[in-house]
Amino acid sequence: MTMQTPSADIADLISRCALKDRAAFRTLYERTSAKLFGVVLRILKDRSEAEEAIQEVYVKIWQRADRFIPGNTSPISWLVAVARNHALDILRARRPVSDDIDVALDVPDDAPSPERAAEASQEKARIDHCLGTLDPDRANAVRGAYLDGMSYEELAERYTVPLNTMRTWLRRSLIRLRECLTA
Template identity: 75%
Template sequence: MARQNDTAEIADMISRCALADRAAFRTLYQRTSAKLFGVVLRILRNRAEAEEAIQEVYIKIWQRADRYVPGQYSPISWLVAIARNHALDMVRARRPAGDDLDAAMEIPDAAPDPERMTESSEDGARIEACLGQLEADRADAVRGAYLDGYSYEELAERFAVPINTMRTWLRRSLIRLRECLTA
């Protein structure tokens, strides 16, 4: 229920930003900047660039708040789309123009060689085998956190457990995985 409440509050803050309400904008920033920073950082893979980008993202949010239509999209999805698109634009902008095809032919193939692929598939099989030794909900939580990028809060809500319990699950599961992989 709290999640639906949060969604309504964030939608309201965006609407108030469209009316140039600086207090609402400040609150919106405080409530959503960590999530949007994570999205931007994941795309840019550079903390300094991500810090600069997140400021530009919030400028866009302030300028485009009047374009948000409540009910058409979830407010978080709308905010994430702005952040994601801005970060992707930055990635595209830093790519050099591909005019020289001869230079492109000299770039080594980044694809793994057959030996590397075999090692990788063996590692993946070992990890899956070790995950199989965990309780099903613990293994799903580990996959959710480390493969799908869910936060502790999202996982705690998904598995209907307190957030500290989720942290404990993940910490203990990682210890068991490490022990299994080093055995």
């Protein structure tokens, strides 16, 4: 008597289910239900709903076993796909029906108003102008520290200066920027 691989054994059970072999279906359930339950539970995140869904999954497997084509896909992959698709169908059914489009009129617009956008543009232009009054290395260090989130150590390394020198650059540059912006 030759031993089948577990995968071939599952494929054989599915093929026998297609012939409506109840003993094969019972064995298939015993060997695969724990795995398929885990798949359904991970998707649905509700144990009682997953328990109900797994029963429906096995009804589908019983009804669709003739659609399994051995060699086309692994039998476990086919079973998992049936379970996964069923669980996803349940999730889709949970979604509320879309409200009337008029509800969208009450949704606030998070975009800045035209006035605020103009103010922000002017403010950016002032900051860019003031950064332009600094030495290029100092302006780029300020951008690196305060816009790109670089550390003082990273900036000191980039500009090959001691750490305390970088701190001095940044402190003095910020003082000059503040003076320029308040002028």
